[in-house]
Each structure stands twice: as C-alpha cells, then as structure tokens.
Amino acid sequence: MSAGQLPRWVDFGLIPAFNLAAAFLVSGLVVLLIGENPIEAVKILIWGSLGYGEGIGFTLFNATNFIFTGLAVAVAFHAGLFNIGGEGQAYVGGLGVALACLALDRYVPWWVTLPFAVLGGALFGAAWAFIPAWLQAKRGSHVVITTIMFNFIGAALMGYLLVDVLVKPGSMQPETRTFEEGGRLPLLNALLPGDFFGTSQVNLALIIALIACVFVWALIWRTRLGYEIRTFGANPAAAVYAGISPVRITIITMMISGGLAGLMAINEIMGAQNRLLLEFVSGYGFVGIAVALMGRAHPIGIVLSAILFGMLYQGGAELSFEMPAITRDMIVVIQGLVILFAGALEYMFRPALVQIFSFARTPATQAV
Amino acid sequence: MTGTPAIELRKINKRFGPVHANKDIDLVVGKGSIHGIIGENGAGKSTLMSILYGFYQADNGDILVDGKKVSIPDSKTAIALGIGMVHQHFMLVDTFTVLENVILGAEGAALLGGGVSKARKELSRLENDYGLKVDPDALIQDLPVGLQQRVEILKALYRGADILILDEPTGVLTPAEADHLFRILEVLRDQGKTVLLITHKLREIMAITDTVSVMRRGEMVATRKTSETSMPELAELMVGRSVLLQVEKKPAKPGKTVMKVDGLDVIDSRGVKVVKDVSFEVRAGEIVGIAGVSGNGQSELLETLAGIRKASKGTLWIDGDQSNLGETRIDPAEMRDKGLGHVPEDRHRMGLITKFAEYENSILGYHKDPKYAKGPFLDIPAIKANANAEIEKYDIRPPNCQLKTANFSGGNQQKVVLAREIERDPTVLLVGQPTRGVDIGAIEFIHKRLVELRDAGKGVLLVSVELDEIRSLADRVLVMFDGKIVGERGAQADEGELGLLMAGVEGDAR
Numbered sequence: 024m025s026a027g028q029l030p031r032w033v034d035f036g037l038i039p040a041f042n043l044a045a046a047f048l049v050s051g052l053v054v055l056l057i058g059e060n061p062i063e064a065v066k067i068l069i070w071g072s073l074g075y076g077e078g079i080g081f082t083l084f085n086a087t088n089f090i091f092t093g094l095a096v097a098v099a100f101h102a103g104l105f106n107i108g109g110e111g112q113a114y115v116g117g118l119g120v121a122l123a124c125l126a127l128d129r130y131v132p133w134w135v136t137l138p139f140a141v142l143g144g145a146l147f148g149a150a151w152a153f154i155p156a157w158l159q160a161k162r163g164s165h166v167v168i169t170t171i172m173f174n175f176i177g178a179a180l181m182g183y184l185l186v187d188v189l190v191k192p193g194s195m196q197p198e199t200r201t202f203e204e205g206g207r208l209p210l211l212n213a214l215l216p217g218d219f220f221g222t223s224q225v226n227l228a229l230i231i232a233l234i235a236c237v238f239v240w241a242l243i244w245r246t247r248l249g250y251e252i253r254t255f256g257a258n259p260a261a262a263v264y265a266g267i268s269p270v271r272i273t274i275i276t277m278m279i280s281g282g283l284a285g286l287m288a289i290n291e292i293m294g295a296q297n298r299l300l301l302e303f304v305s306g307y308g309f310v311g312i313a314v315a316l317m318g319r320a321h322p323i324g325i326v327l328s329a330i331l332f333g334m335l336y337q338g339g340a341e342l343s344f345e346m347p348a349i350t351r352d353m354i355v356v357i358q359g360l361v362i363l364f365a366g367a368l369e370y371m372f373r374p375a376l377v378q379i380f381s382f383a384r385t386p387a388t389q390a391v
Numbered sequence: 392m393t394g395t396p397a398i399e400l401r402k403i404n405k406r407f408g409p410v411h412a413n414k415d416i417d418l419v420v421g422k423g424s425i426h427g428i429i430g431e432n433g434a435g436k437s438t439l440m441s442i443l444y445g446f447y448q449a450d451n452g453d454i455l456v457d458g459k460k461v462s463i464p465d466s467k468t469a470i471a472l473g474i475g476m477v478h479q480h481f482m483l484v485d486t487f488t489v490l491e492n493v494i495l496g497a498e499g500a501a502l503l504g505g506g507v508s509k510a511r512k513e514l515s516r517l518e519n520d521y522g523l524k525v526d527p528d529a530l531i532q533d534l535p536v537g538l539q540q541r542v543e544i545l546k547a548l549y550r551g552a553d554i555l556i557l558d559e560p561t562g563v564l565t566p567a568e569a570d571h572l573f574r575i576l577e578v579l580r581d582q583g584k585t586v587l588l589i590t591h592k593l594r595e596i597m598a599i600t601d602t603v604s605v606m607r608r609g610e611m612v613a614t615r616k617t618s619e620t621s622m623p624e625l626a627e628l629m630v631g632r633s634v635l636l637q638v639e640k641k642p643a644k645p646g647k648t649v650m651k652v653d654g655l656d657v658i659d660s661r662g663v664k665v666v667k668d669v670s671f672e673v674r675a676g677e678i679v680g681i682a683g684v685s686g687n688g689q690s691e692l693l694e695t696l697a698g699i700r701k702a703s704k705g706t707l708w709i710d711g712d713q714s715n716l717g718e719t720r721i722d723p724a725e726m727r728d729k730g731l732g733h734v735p736e737d738r739h740r741m742g743l744i745t746k747f748a749e750y751e752n753s754i755l756g757y758h759k760d761p762k763y764a765k766g767p768f769l770d771i772p773a774i775k776a777n778a779n780a781e782i783e784k785y786d787i788r789p790p791n792c793q794l795k796t797a798n799f800s801g802g803n804q805q806k807v808v809l810a811r812e813i814e815r816d817p818t819v820l821l822v823g824q825p826t827r828g829v830d831i832g833a834i835e836f837i838h839k840r841l842v843e844l845r846d847a848g849k850g851v852l853l854v855s856v857e858l859d860e861i862r863s864l865a866d867r868v869l870v871m872f873d874g875k876i877v878g879e880r881g882a883q884a885d886e887g888e889l890g891l892l893m894a895g896v897e898g899d900a901r
Contacts, residue, residue: 246767250751250758257744263699264733264741265756266724 029373029380035324039317039365041372043331046364050357059348071341072334078341080212080223086326086333087225087290090232092311093329094239095148095284097320099166101243102276103256108155108170109284110308111177112148116285118181119143120292121189121199121299128206136205140293141231141286148285149278151177156277160270166277174308185301198300208294228290235283236322242279252276284308310358313366328365335361395458397422397554397585398443403452405438409801410828412438414609416452420554420602425576425586427596427617430606431629431685431856436589437479439606440556443587444476445469456554475547479559481539485532489525489542490514493549510549517548521578537568544575555579556587561595573599591629591686593622593894605629623887626894629684630858640842643866643882646675648708649850650731650819655705655716657691657874665691667874669705673819673850678841680865681854681876684893688874689854690736693823696852697733698726699741710818727756732817734808736824736854742808745797749787750778752796753811781810786836802833809837819850826860838864858889 029038051061072082092109099106106112123139155169185197208227212220243249255262255272262269291303314332318324339354364371396419403416412435420426430436441447443454445463453460456472463469469476483492490510498506514527525534525541534542540560547555557576561569576586576599588600596603597617604614605628613628650673657666666688673679683689694700695716696707702716709729714721723733733756735741743752754763754774763774778792785806787799796804805825812820822841826834841864845851855861861868862884870878870892878892 241768245769245771247758247764247769248767250754250769253747254744254755257746258740260741261744261755264697264723264735265758266698266722266727268722 029377033376033380035319035321038369038372038376039319039324039328041376042317042364042369043361045372046357046361049364050360053353053356053360054349057348057353059346064342064346064349067342067345068334068338070338071345072338076219077221077223078337080220080225081337081340082330082333083211083229084223084225084290084295084333085336086329087229087232087294088287088307089311089314089329089332090325091235091287091290092284092308093314093318093325094235094322095280095282095308096311096315097318097322097325098239098243098252098283099276099280100315100320101249101256102252102272103259104159104273104276104280105167106152106170106277106280106284107167107312108152108173108177108281108308109287109311110304110306111170111174112151112281112284113287113304113308114174114177114181115151116144116148116281117288117292117299117303118184119145119147119285120288124202124206124293125189125199128203131205133205133207133209137208137289137293140206140289144285144288145282146285149282151285152277152281153274156274156281159277160273178302182301185299189299196300199298202293202297206293207297208289210294224295226290226294228294231286231289233326235286236326239283240322248275284311310362313362316369317365332358332361394422396420396455397424397457398587399453399455399458400439400443401453401455403439403442403454404450405435405442405447406450411609413442413449416606416611418604418611418614420585420587422585423580423583424601425580425588425599427588427590427600427603428606429590429593429596429603429625429629431591434606434629435609436606437558440476440558440587440589443469444474444556470550470552473551473553474556475544475550475552475554476556477540477543477547477558477560479562481536481543483531483539483542486530488528488530489534489545490527492531492542493527493546495546497550513549514545517545520582521548521575523548523575535568537564537571540564540568540572541575552584554585554587556589558589559591560588561590561592569595591684593625593684596625597622622894622896623890626684626890627886630856630890630893638838638842638863640864641846643677643845645677645866646848648672649675649710650852651708652696653706653708655692655695655707656703657688657695657700658703659691664703665874666695666702669871669874669876671869671876671879673852675818675848675850676845677866678845678851678853678864680861680868681852681871682858682861682868682889682893683856683871685856687871687893689856689871690823692871693733693736693821693852693854696726697731697735697821698723723756724759727815727817730818732812732815732820734805734812734820734822734825736827738804738808743796743804745804746795748793749782749796749799749807750775750792752807753778753781753792755811757811757815781807781814784814785810785840800830800833801828802830802837805829805837806833809840813840813844817849819852820844821852821854823854824856825853826855826857858886858893862886862889 054061054064072078092113095109096106120140120143123143124136127136127139151173155166155173158164158169159166189199190197191200210224210226243253251267251272254265255267255269259269287307292299296303310332314325314328317328335358339358343349343351343354398420400416400418403413405413416439428436438447442449445466445468454463461472490507493514494506494510511527518524523541523545525538531539560572564572580586590596600617602614603617605612605625607629653670655666655669656664659665669692681689691700695702698721701720704717707714707716709731712729739745763770775792782790782792787803787806796807825837841851853865866882868880868884869876870889872893872895880889
C-alpha cells in the first residue's frame with residue numbers, strides 16, 4: 024500500500040470527526056471533574072452558538088475572522104510553507120484598514136472606502152509577510168521562526184503607533200478615534216429585514232470572506248501561479264526541474280498569505296470595532312493554523328472549521344455565563360483541546376485508519 | 392579462513408512496496424577477513440547492511456553470526472552481537488569531544504565521571520592496539536573528515552565490535568586519507584577483526600579486500616577471491632549483462648551539430664569537482680550515449696545541461712545559440728525555450744509530482760505555454776485533451792488522465808515523462824536512465840521512441856548505467872570516469888573494452 028492512501032471521505036470527513044470527538048470526550052471529562060454535567064454543557068454550548076439569531080450572528084462574526092486567518096495559513100501550506108505569522112500580519116493589516124478608513128470616512132460613503140480598506144489591509148499584511156519570506160527565500164532563515172518573531176515586532180510597532188502617533192488627541196486610551204459612517208461596514212442585522220442577528224456584529228465582511236474563499240480556490244487549483252505553488256509545495260526538486268523559481272514562489276505565496284491575514288481587520292476593525300485598538304487580533308491569527316489544518320487547506324473545509332471554532336468561541340462565552348463553575352479559563356481549556364486534537368494531533372488516528380482500510384481492501388491471503 | 396564464518400546470510404529478502412531491494416541474498420563472510428561488497432548505487436548494498444545492523448527487518452531469510460542463528464530487531468542487538476557500523480554520513484555530535492562521542496549511548500551510568508575515565512583508558516588501549524590515534528579531547532567539528540571517520544571506527548570498537556561494516560567509507564576522503572584508512576583496516580584484520588567494506592569503487596576492492604561479492608539490482612550475482620578476479624570482470628558483473636534487447640534501427644545519418652559542450656566543470660555542494668573539463672557534441676539525427684559506473688559525474692553533467700545545476704565553467708551551444716554556463720545558471724525554463732527536452736534520471740524525485748493527476752504532470756515545465764492558458768488561468772480542457780492524446784499515442788495505461796501518477800506503474804510513469812518531453816518537439820533531448828525500474832514491454836517501447844526521435848533529425852544525449860542499453864541505442868559512446876570523458880567508441884563498441892574504460896583502468900589520452 025503506497026504511503027497510506029485513504030478514501031477521500033475518510034480523509035476529509037471521518038478523521039476530522041474523530042479528532043473532534045476525541046477533543047469533546049476529553050473536554051467532557053474535564054467538565055465532569057469540576058462537578059458539572061457535560062451533556063448539559065454541550066447543550067448550552069450548542070444553544071448559545073446556534074440556538075437563536077443573535078448567537079448565530081456572533082458565531083458567524085467569529086467565523087469570518089477564522090476564515091481569513093485560516094485561508095492565509097492554507098495558501099502558504101500549499102507551497103509547503105508554514106506561516107505562523109498570521110497574528111502579526113492581521114495586526115499590521117489592521118493599520119492599513121484603519122488608515123484607509125481614517126482618511127476617507129468623513130468624505131465618502133462606506134462602499135467607496137471599502138476597496139481602499141481592503142487594499143490597505145491586504146498590502147500591509149503582505150508587506151509584513153514579505154520580510155520573513157525574503158529572508159527564507161534568499162537567506163534560508165526558516166519562516167516558522169521569522170514569522171513568529173515578526174508577530175512580536177508587529178505588536179511592538181502597533182503599540183508604539185497607537186500610543187504615540189495614531190492616538191485620539193486628548194484620550195488616555197491607546198486607540199484611534201472612532202470612524203464615522205463612511206468607515207463602517209454595515210451590519211448584516213441592519214441589511215436584513217427583522218431583527219434576526221440582534222446586537223451581534225456579523226457584518227458584510229462575511230461576504231468578503233466567502234469571496235476570498237472562491238479567490239483562493241481559483242488561485243490554487245485553476246491558475247498557473249497556483250499550479251506553481253502546488254508543485255513547489257509537493258516536490259521542490261520537480262519545481263526546479265520545471266523552471267519554477269523557489270525564490271519567486273516563496274515570496275509571492277507568503278505575500279498572498281499575509282494579505283489574506285491582513286483582511287481579517289476588515290471584519291474586526293471596519294466591521295465591528297470601528298477604530299484601531301491594541302491587541303484586536305487576540306489569537307485569531309494563531310487559531311487560524313488549527314482552522315487550516317482541520318479544514319485540510321481547502322476553502323470549503325476552512326469555512327466549516329471556521330464555523331466550528333466560531334461556535335466554540337461564542338458558545339463558550341455563553342457556557343461560562345450559564346455555568347459559573349465553568350470559568351472563562353475552562354473555555355480556553357476546551358478550545359485548546361480542540362486545537363490540540365484537530366491541529367497538533369491531526370494525524371493521530373490516521374495510521375490506525377490506514378491499517379483498517381488497507382486491511383479491509385486486501386484479502387487476508389496476501390499476508391504470507 | 393577456516394572454521395565458522397563470522398557472518399552468514401541465507402536467502403535474505405527485503406521489499407519496499409513494489410521495489411525488491413534484496414532478492415534471495417546469500418553471503419558468507421569469513422572470520423578475520425576483509426570482505427568487499429561492490430555494486431552500483433541502488434544495487435541493494437546499503438539495504439543489506441541495514442538489515443545486518445538492525446535498521447531494517449528482512450522479510451524472510453536467516454542471519455547467522457558465528458554460526459548461530461540470530462534475529463536482529465535493532466542496532467542495540469547488533470552491537471551486542473559484536474557488529475559495528477561506520478556510516479557513510481557520520482553519526483557524530485559536532486560540538487562534543489571525541490571522548491564524549493565515543494561513550495554516547497554507552498555512558499555506563501547516570502553520572503558520567505566513571506564512564507569517562509574508563510573510556511579514556513580504553514581509548515588509549517585501542518590506540519596502542521590498532522594505531523588509531525585521535526586526541527580524545529578534541530571537538531569533532533575541529534577534526535578533518537579522515538579523523539572523524541576514525542572516531543566512528545573507535546566508537547564501534549569501544550562497543551566491542553568484532554565485525555565492522557564500513558559503508559562507502561572513502562566517499563568523503565582524500566586519496567591519502569583513504570590509504571591511511573586501508574592501513575587501519577589491515578591492522579584490524581590482522582588483529583582478528585572481520586571487516587565488511589561496501590563500495591562502488593573497484594580500485595578499493597582490488598587494493599584491500601580478500602574476497603569480493605558483487606550485487607546488482609538487489610541480487611548477489613557473484614563472489615570471487617580478490618586475487619582471482621580483475622577489475623574488468625568486476626565492472627562487467629556490476630553493470631550486468633542483462634537480456635540484450637536488440638533495437639531495430641537503421642544506421643544514423645548525423646547532420647549538423649545541435650548541441651556542443653566545451654570545457655564544462657561542475658563543483659557539487661560538498662565542494663568536490665564532479666565534472667572535469669568535459670567537451671563533446673551531439674549532432675542532429677544521432678544518439679550519443681554516456682556510459683559509466685554510476686557516480687562518475689554523469690548525473691551532474693545531465694543536470695547541469697538541463698539548467699538545474701550551476702556549472703563553474705563551460706560553454707554550451709544549442710542549435711548554434713551560445714551560452715556561458717560558468718557565468719549564470721540558465722534556468723531550466725530558458726533551456727526548454729532554447730529547444731532542450733529533459734527526461735530526468737529520477738522520475739519520482741524530479742520528473743513527476745506523484746500526488747498530482749496525470750494531466751497536471753503532463754504540463755510540468757510547460758505550464759507557461761500559451762496553449763494551456765487563458766490569461767492567468769490554466770486551460771484545463773486543453774490540458775486534458777493534450778494529455779489524453781499523449782496517453783493514446785504512448786499507450787499509457789490505465790488511460791485515465793485524472794489518475795494520480797503515483798498509481799501508475801514505473802513503465803507508464805516513465806511514458807508520461809517521455810511523452811511530455813518528446814511531444815514538445817525538442818531540438819535536443821537529454822535522457823537519463825530511461826528504463827530504470829521499467830518493465831520489459833515498456834523498455835522496448837521507450838527505446839523505439841528514442842530511435843524514432845533520432846530518425847526525425849533530433850539529437851539525443853543518453854545517460855545510462857545499463858551498458859547494454861547504451862550499446863544498443865547509441866550511435867556513439869562516450870565513457871565517463873571520475874568526472875572526465877575517458878574515451879569515445881563507435882556504435883559497435885566492444886563490451887570488454889568499454890568495461891575497462893568504465894573501470895578507469897585505461898583511457899584515451901585527452
């Protein structure tokens with residue numbers, strides 16, 4: 024059997040399901056340990072995230088962030104690059120989005136601002152990914168190390184800018200002034216009839232995220248550049264043989280990846296906060312790695328796993344409210360378990376499944 | 392050399408998926424002798440030694456050490472049985488001292504003190520017994536490779552090895568260091584140790600061994616007393632006299648020169664000059680074969696001409712178009728634009744992306760061709776139509792362009808590569824090992840295609856370690872040895888003569 028081939032439905036359906044089940048099983052034990060009823064907890068979690076319009080709205084809002092950061096990791100992944108810098112790229116992308124909004128919000132409606140904000144977010148995110156990419160391509164410094172370091176540099180840079188440069192005059196808060204109408208994306212609740220999404224912040228950025236999914240799908244599987252990216256990721260020696268420049272592909276792919284991460288700020292800054300503030304990325308960039316791994320670096324998978332993580336964030340908040348014994352920290356533990364099983368231990372069940380499926384396919388007589 | 396042999400292998404088999412790396416290997420190694428195992432890269436020597444050292448498990452067969460049947464599940468067991476191994480790539484910690492490296496894995500106790508002083512004594516004893524002099528407190532990174540290797544030998548002896556396996560030990564050594572190593576091996580033998588020397592260099596076998604076994608394509612083809620054999624005989628055994636597939640072809644009608652190489656030097660990543668001042672030309676309508684035992688610079692030559700490797704010096708003309716290879720690397724894509732096709736030696740490593748579908752592989756290297764593009768997008772229907780046409784024309788089976796190439800057989804994979812390169816109508820086609828790991832039927836097909844290409848007035852440069860393939864396909868044969876072209880022969884070259892050239896025993900003064 025060649026290196027463990029599995030039917031597609033197992034690879035894309037069963038393995039993530041197993042990982043998730045394992046994560047919830049362990050989470051259930053934790054809940055049991057602190058003396059609460061795990062079944063009840065799951066009920067609250069699901070109700071809190073999907074049971075009513077406002078909950079769904081928050082879930083989708085979180086999912087939008089995850090789609091952007093998940094796509095960012097996925098694109099790099101296709102070139103065999105591990106972009107751990109989504110956090111920093113999204114943060115610096117926020118600067119691009121905020122600058123566009125601050126410059127235009129008083130003069131034009133939001134739909135004029137939007138393209139500039141998108142461009143700003145993507146460009147700033149891409150620029151932040153460019154330096155690690157260049158270092159990897161030209162100097163062999165590993166992107167995993169450099170992108171992590173750039174997260175810290177990005178945080179320091181943004182801290183400086185918000186405290187000393189962009190801060191609203193006379194304010195003690197390290198944040199910019201609030202954008203006017205022309206720098207705010209409309210909330211979906213306002214666009215749709217009725218009051219379905221309530222006070223939730225799900226906004227038009229969700230649509231942009233879905234467009235980004237289509238863009239990534241077409242890029243990776245339908246364009247020449249995507250072909251080069253996949254070739255380089257699957258077999259670097261064959262890429263060189265085919266005349267594909269590793270330097271060029273590394274830099275371009277990382278910049279696309281950084282640009283996608285930067286777009287997360289469209290949702291968070293232009294869609295929800297309406298001002299640039301400290302630490303607004305708050306871990307979405309890192310969790311994007313788990314989202315991409317669980318979604319198998321495919322846009323459809325990423326949408327599904329982004330929704331799952333969106334549910335965990337929203338349902339988790341609800342859970343800590345309903346069950347005081349389950350504190351906010353416990354929710355982080357549960358999220359951590361899902362990331363652990365879906366991300367880090369992604370292939371834990373794979374060898375066993377490969378054995379089961381190869382055994383089922385080859386008749387026992389072969390075992391001589 | 393009487394009494395029980397040190398090692399006896401009986402009917403050892405090892406498969407890696409479809410590759411049968413060791414087929415029914417029998418081997419007897421006499422106690423207190425230096426036994427050479429020779430064969431080309433990929434003949435299965437290293438696999439066999441890894442089985443002996445417990446890295447791999449044989450699928451079946453018996454291993455006898457000192458006449459007793461044993462099973463060797465891991466290297467710990469091998470060491471306990473007195474087997475020591477010196478790897479091709481040293482397994483040393485660069486930042487540790489010699490002493491620390493020697494005791495690594497045999498520290499003796501949680502606290503190092505006792506083990507260290509014991510080891511120091513033992514090392515000075517080994518030094519006296521075998522003349523293996525190394526400063527125990529020197530850092531590995533400060534030692535030249537010859538001494539690093541000596542540390543590897545000391546490591547094995549420190550663990551009580553009676554049987555020492557050396558895997559391609561001279562690959563990284565200078566000639567003087569190699570000579571020194573041989574003297575050490577002789578001392579070891581004279582002290583009663585058994586030495587197994589794995590190599591593909593005939594000279595070493597002749598210089599040092601008592602007995603030699605030849606492996607070819609996973610099989611042990613012969614065992615000879617070194618004193619009773621000769622380099623030409625061994626060369627012939629190594630390269631093999633496989634079933635001669637006679638290729639139907641008319642005499643070549645060479646036309647103008649389509650490719651000319653002048654003064655090509657290539658230095659590899661280790662800083663070793665692997666191609667030395669190579670010059671030749673290929674004319675339209677001829678197949679030029681490059682023969683040689685693998686590892687004599689043919690692969691590097693091919694990769695350099697294809698634009699994958701950078702040359703340090705040399706000029707290349709393709710169809711009159713001159714490029715200076717020493718100055719800049721001409722990208723493989725540019726080489727293709729100049730009219731060069733390239734069937735790489737290793738289709739899995741380079742020629743294919745096995746997890747991609749066949750149609751995606753059919754444009755590798757040609758994906759920028761406007762034929763396959765709609766703006767920035769790939770024109771997938773056009774690509775598939777072309778792939779299906781190639782599948783039809785080259786009888787690629789199964790005829791399904793959606794299938795991953797990993798699921799094709801070796802012969803069909805090779806046809807995918809060949810179809811891709813030939814159908815682009817190159818002026819010169821570089822072909823490396825076109826039939827390695829390919830079944831008989833496909834071999835015939837591939838040979839026919841290459842001759843057709845020649846008859847269509849194209850130049851073909853063929854690199855193969857199969858002497859028969861070279862002899863039956865090539866109109867002219869160039870022999871490479873040690874990075875140099877040591878001779879040129881016509882189509883009807885004598886096998887024995889080529890064997891001598893390949894062994895570096897004699898060469899034309901060039």
